[in-house]
Amino acid sequence: xxxxxxxxxxxxxxxxxxxxxxxxxxxxxxxxxxxxxxxxxxxxxxxxxxxxxxxxxxxxxxxxxxxxxxxxxxxxxxx
Amino acid sequence: xxxxxxxxxxxxxxxxxxxxxxxxxxxxxxxxxxxxxxxxxxxxxxxxxxxxxxxxxxxxxxxxxxxxxxxxxxxxxxxxxxxxxxxxxxxxxxxxxxxxxxxxxxxxxxxxxxxxxxxxxxxxxxxxxxxxxxxxxxxxxxxxxxxxxxxxxxxxxxxxxxxxxxxxxxxxxxxxxxxxxxxxxxxxxxxxxxxxxxxxxxxxxxxxxxxxxxxxxxxxxxxxxxxxxxxxxxxxxxxxxxxxxxxxxxxxxxxxxxxxxxxxxxxxxxxxxxxxxxxxxxxxxxxxxxxxxxxxxxxxxxxxxxxxxxxxxxxxxxxxxxxxxxxxxxxxxxxxxxxxxxxxxxxxxxxxxxxxxxxxxxxxxxxxxxxxxxxxxxxxxxxxxxxxxxxxx
Numbered sequence: 001x002x003x004x005x006x007x008x009x010x011x012x013x014x015x016x017x018x019x020x021x022x023x024x025x026x027x028x029x030x031x032x033x034x035x036x037x038x039x040x041x042x043x044x045x046x047x048x049x050x051x052x053x054x055x056x057x058x059x060x061x062x063x064x065x066x067x068x069x070x071x072x073x074x075x076x077x078x079x
Numbered sequence: 080x081x082x083x084x085x086x087x088x089x090x091x092x093x094x095x096x097x098x099x100x101x102x103x104x105x106x107x108x109x110x111x112x113x114x115x116x117x118x119x120x121x122x123x124x125x126x127x128x129x130x131x132x133x134x135x136x137x138x139x140x141x142x143x144x145x146x147x148x149x150x151x152x153x154x155x156x157x158x159x160x161x162x163x164x165x166x167x168x169x170x171x172x173x174x175x176x177x178x179x180x181x182x183x184x185x186x187x188x189x190x191x192x193x194x195x196x197x198x199x200x201x202x203x204x205x206x207x208x209x210x211x212x213x214x215x216x217x218x219x220x221x222x223x224x225x226x227x228x229x230x231x232x233x234x235x236x237x238x239x240x241x242x243x244x245x246x247x248x249x250x251x252x253x254x255x256x257x258x259x260x261x262x263x264x265x266x267x268x269x270x271x272x273x274x275x276x277x278x279x280x281x282x283x284x285x286x287x288x289x290x291x292x293x294x295x296x297x298x299x300x301x302x303x304x305x306x307x308x309x310x311x312x313x314x315x316x317x318x319x320x321x322x323x324x325x326x327x328x329x330x331x332x333x334x335x336x337x338x339x340x341x342x343x344x345x346x347x348x349x350x351x352x353x354x355x356x357x358x359x360x361x362x363x364x365x366x367x368x369x370x371x372x373x374x375x376x377x378x379x380x381x382x383x384x385x386x387x388x389x390x391x392x393x394x395x396x397x398x399x400x401x402x403x404x405x406x407x408x409x410x411x412x413x414x415x416x417x418x419x420x421x422x423x424x425x426x427x428x429x430x431x432x433x434x435x436x437x438x439x440x441x442x443x444x445x446x447x448x449x450x451x452x453x454x455x456x457x458x459x460x461x462x463x464x465x466x467x468x469x470x471x472x
Contacts, residue, residue, distance in 0.1 A: 033101055036094035062097060062107040 016045040018076065024060065025052060025069040025076075033059075033067065041069060051077040082124035082148035083108060089117045090137035099133055124148055176209050180241040187248070193229070194244055197222050203235070203242055259456055260309045263296035265289040266453035269318025279312030289318065289451075298457055306468075309457055316452045319425060322445040324414065328406035329438040333394045337366075340389040345372075349380040362389040399439065403432055406441040414445055422449045 019026040027043055027050065034042030034049065038057050043050040057071035088096060093116060100107060100122075109121040119142065122130060130139060144152060154161065181203055183191040201218045203210065210218065215235050223230055232247040263279060265271075268290045274281050279296040283289055298312035345356045355361065365387040373382035397405060407429065414424060430442040 033098045036098065058112050059094075059097060059107070059110045061109060062101050064101075064104055064106060 016047070016050070018050065020073065020076070023070060023072070025071075025073050027067050027069070029065050030067060031065075033062070038071070043067065049079050051075075051079060053077075081146060083121055083145040084124050084127055084141055084148070085109075085119060085121050085143040085145070086127070086130070087113070087117060087119055087140045087142055088134075088137050089140075091116055093118050093137070096134075096137050100130065103129060103133060105129060105133075121145075175240060178203065178205055178207050178209055178240060178242060181205065181244070182241065183244045183246065185246050185248075190229075190246060190248060193226070194222075194233075194246055197225070198235075198242075198244065209237065209240070209242075259311060260298050260459065261311050261454045261456050262294045262298050263312045263314050263316060264453050264455045265291060265293050265295055265316060265318065265451045267291055267318070267320055267449075267451050269320045269449070269451050271295065271316065271318050272448060273317040274314065275316075276312075276314040278310055279314065292453075292455070294455070312454075314452070315450060317421070317448060318451045320447050320449045320451065322414070322447060323430065323442065324410050324445065325440060325442050326406045326410040326413070327435075327438050327440050328397075328402050328409060330397050330402055331395075331437060332397060332405075334392070336391045336393075338389045338391060342387055344385045344387055346383045346385055347380055348383055362387055364390050364392050366390050399434070402439045403429070403441060406439060407443060410441065410443045414447070418447065419450065422447065424448075 017028040030043045032044045041052045053075040054073040060070040061068040105126045111119045183194045231249040234245045236243045296312045296314045300308045347354045368386045370384045425446040428444045433440045
């Protein structure tokens with residue numbers, strides 16, 4: 001059961017997930033995108049907003065509930 | 080494999096547009112910023128319509144496509160090429176099924192013609208479609224059935240667009256029609272040079288003289304001076320035969336021979352001059368017949384059509400020695416015309432030369448190696464008597 005719930009959680013994530021990589025930031029299960037600029041991005045989720053600050057930020061991919069942000073991420077704030 | 084297109088979005092505040100697209104559940108698979116007011120985006124082809132509706136002040140331009148859409152576009156842009164390829168392949172396939180040659184491998188012309196006519200009835204001929212393996216087998220079977228007496232085995236091989244037919248004749252042992260008792264005798268007086276006996280007893284030796292009708296291979300078989308049997312003797316006799324021939328040859332010799340080559344030449348004739356038109360290889364000697372195509376009383380030239388036949392002319396005056404040589408050649412030529420395949424002239428000798436007004440007469444002696452085989456029937460009653468007498472003894 002635990003395994004199944006893990007698999008289900010992997011395939012159909014319900015909660016907000018943020019994955020930070022060297023030059024990318026991957027966010028899953030957001031609701032909408034707020035501000036977009038090269039230094040600041042705001043991503044809205046079910047329970048609040050996520051503020052990302054950095055340099056040369058840009059959207060690399062924007063799917064239904066997944067976004068890939070490219071650039072140098074300096075600060076991530078959950079509000 | 081969904082169809083994906085790459086579009087260029089240009090305008091102010093592109094992020095706002097991207098947010099709008101995202102709010103309308105349009106997936107942006109790849110976003111690349113060209114500059115601050117231009118961006119390349121990859122979207123699903125099915126979403127393009129909606130993007131067009133949402134664009135408002137923004138410019139949307141399709142740059143490329145991926146997936147089946149791309150393949151389809153490429154196919155239609157090269158449709159003529161693909162169509163030609165397919166048509167060409169079909170034509171090639173069709174041509175490989177067409178027979179271009181039918182060959183029969185056999186030394187006998189009659190057998191070759193027989194088989195060619197037979198296979199033609201079954202559709203195996205030039206510019207017809209090839210047959211399947213089963214059909215070929217059936218055809219072979221039927222041909223052998225129809226020609227049981229002449230043909231032993233037949234094979235039809237397909238080599239590319241050619242049919243090669245190999246055949247073996249049925250060789251029946253010919254019944255010896257001549258079962259009558261006989262001897263092999265000389266048909267002319269000659270000196271025996273060679274005796275080939277298949278059946279019978281050789282009664283004369285090589286280099287011995289035989290007269291006309293003399294027995295050389297006997298059909299009577301003796302053992303210890305007792306006549307045992309009489310058979311049908313068989314064989315070949317070759318002998319040296321003597322001939323004398325006379326030939327006349329003129330001192331003044333004129334001969335015309337047509338080579339068989341003909342052509343039509345158009346000429347312009349001006350007074351006594353003749354100019355051939357397009358006659359780059361004129362005959363050295365020829366017989367001509369003219370037809371005037373164009374002439375006029377007040378015009379000094381004519382346009383003529385000439386039918387020319389090539390001729391070789393031999394016109395010579397011989398000295399006595401030359402005439403004798405030519406006469407000898409003529410005599411040998413005439414003698415050779417009478418000889419068969421295995422016969423030849425052994426030697427010649429000039430016997431007498433006489434001159435007559437404008438020609439010479441040459442008598443030539445020939446020794447010729449010739450087939451002098453002849454057969455002589457042995458009387459049956461005599462045979463019976465001889466056998467009975469020998470039994471009594």
